[in-house]
Amino acid sequence: MDSIPTRGTTTTHSASSEVTDSSAAATALYSGYKTNNGVINVLPDGRKVFTIGHAAKKAGLCVGILSTARLTDATPAGVFGHSSDRSDENLIALQLEDFGPDVAMAGGLKHFIPAGQRGSERKDDKDLVRSMKKAGYTYLTTGLDLKSVDPATTPKLLGLFALSTMAYEVDRERDPKLSSQPDLAEMTRVALSILGRNPRGFFLMVEGGRIDHACHVHDLKASIYETLAFDKAVSVGLEYQKARPDVLVLVTADHETGGMSFGRGTDDAVNVAALEPIRTSLESISRKVEKHPENLETILKDAGFKLTDGERTLLNRHAPNSKIEAIPELRDEKGAFPKFTHSWAEYALGVIEGDRANVGWRSFGHTAQPVITYAVGPGAQEFAGEYDNTDIAKKMAKLLGFTLDPPVPGERTTH
Ligand SMILES: [Zn+2]
Numbered sequence: 001m002d003s004i005p006t007r008g009t010t011t012t013h014s015a016s017s018e019v020t021d022s023s024a025a026a027t028a029l030y031s032g033y034k035t036n037n038g039v040i041n042v043l044p045d046g047r048k049v050f051t052i053g054h055a056a057k058k059a060g061l062c063v064g065i066l067s068t069a070r071l072t073d074a075t076p077a078g079v080f081g082h083s084s085d086r087s088d089e090n091l092i093a094l095q096l097e098d099f100g101p102d103v104a105m106a107g108g109l110k111h112f113i114p115a116g117q118r119g120s121e122r123k124d125d126k127d128l129v130r131s132m133k134k135a136g137y138t139y140l141t142t143g144l145d146l147k148s149v150d151p152a153t154t155p156k157l158l159g160l161f162a163l164s165t166m167a168y169e170v171d172r173e174r175d176p177k178l179s180s181q182p183d184l185a186e187m188t189r190v191a192l193s194i195l196g197r198n199p200r201g202f203f204l205m206v207e208g209g210r211i212d213h214a215c216h217v218h219d220l221k222a223s224i225y226e227t228l229a230f231d232k233a234v235s236v237g238l239e240y241q242k243a244r245p246d247v248l249v250l251v252t253a254d255h256e257t258g259g260m261s262f263g264r265g266t267d268d269a270v271n272v273a274a275l276e277p278i279r280t281s282l283e284s285i286s287r288k289v290e291k292h293p294e295n296l297e298t299i300l301k302d303a304g305f306k307l308t309d310g311e312r313t314l315l316n317r318h319a320p321n322s323k324i325e326a327i328p329e330l331r332d333e334k335g336a337f338p339k340f341t342h343s344w345a346e347y348a349l350g351v352i353e354g355d356r357a358n359v360g361w362r363s364f365g366h367t368a369q370p371v372i373t374y375a376v377g378p379g380a381q382e383f384a385g386e387y388d389n390t391d392i393a394k395k396m397a398k399l400l401g402f403t404l405d406p407p408v409p410g411e412r413t414t415h
Pocket of ligand 1: 213257
């Protein structure tokens with residue numbers, strides 16, 4: 001990312017808060033409108049808005065959607081969906097099928113398979129994998145499948161590589177059960193090889209969806225690996241752009257998460273290298289500890305955590321598998337607990353990672369910190385300077401020669 005010379009600063013506030021969530025941010029980035037947190041492409045007055053994704057389809061461009069989160073999560077859903085509740089992912093899966101992207105790859109299988117099937121979260125017997133296959137999609141479930149895709153004979157591609165979110169990069173590489181999942185760079189490469197065949201062009205959204213998750217739980221190591229994996233996907237885009245100079249590559253974020261600060265207190269010596277020995281995500285450690293707290297030592301050793309006496313004292317303050325809500329000291333001034341942290345071990349090891357690297361965290365949620373937007377290709381200059389996230393949709397539309405459809409009154413969704 002940092003090799004890209006043209007960059008701007010982007011404000012991210014939503015209609016309901018200084019601090020956005022991913023659904024309000026996605027609405028802004030693709031439609032150009034501010035809405036309330038928790039809502040996808042529906043305005044506070046109930047009207048539905050239309051996106052670059054809808055306009056691209058209408059103009060005969062191909063559309064691709066990639067994420068390491070669920071395909072029905074807020075950022076992918078923002079390209080095509082309408083929902084006043086981002087958590088209604090079963091509805092969003094139906095909307096994805098209706099929208100019909102040319103390429104869609106992510107996690108989130110549980111919203112595409114009928115109730116009763118192992119792992120399903122659907123409340124009905126709709127089998128979206130089956131109906132999308134019937135509609136001409138090549139369906140993939142592993143990285144190996146992905147490697148064998150021939151773009152010349154694969155006009156439509158659906159890849160669902162996990163029931164929920166895909167694995168953290170730091171876990172994927174080591175865990176044989178997870179290493180069958182592809183990395184985001186490989187997904188990007190294959191998506192471009194298919195979408196790039198359309199002479200009218202394409203719109204591809206690629207989300208490094210778990211950087212945010214790692215930052216919510218203050219897992220510095222996982223957040224760095226997620227960011228590097230995303231950066232690798234960016235470099236696939238930049239390589240592609242070199243060969244196809246008519247393509248515009250934009251890199252941005254929907255928001256900052258965690259209030260991460262490199263440097264804290266009075267000490268300015270950041271030491272990320274101190275995290276080198278750590279080999280798994282805190283989420284994975286937490287899962288294991290919750291199941292088998294008696295195996296704590298083996299789990300820590302396997303994860304590469306060799307604790308100092310001070311670190312040991314911190315971890316021993318509570319049982320490692322204690323639920324966060326059982327630990328009064330983690331309650332904030334408003335009485336709330338960190339929402340995404342599962343256990344005391346996960347919390348304490350996050351503190352330990354931060355201490356080792358001298359990296360601070362100020363929030364368990366998102367922050368209002370502006371983000372950086374990078375641009376390469378025709379019109380890149382439009383993205384220099386300071387602007388709002390809603391301007392990104394407007395600038396994209398202008399450069400593509402699109403007029404986004406005006407908002408329409410909300411109708412009750414029938415699904
Ligand atoms: Zn988040």
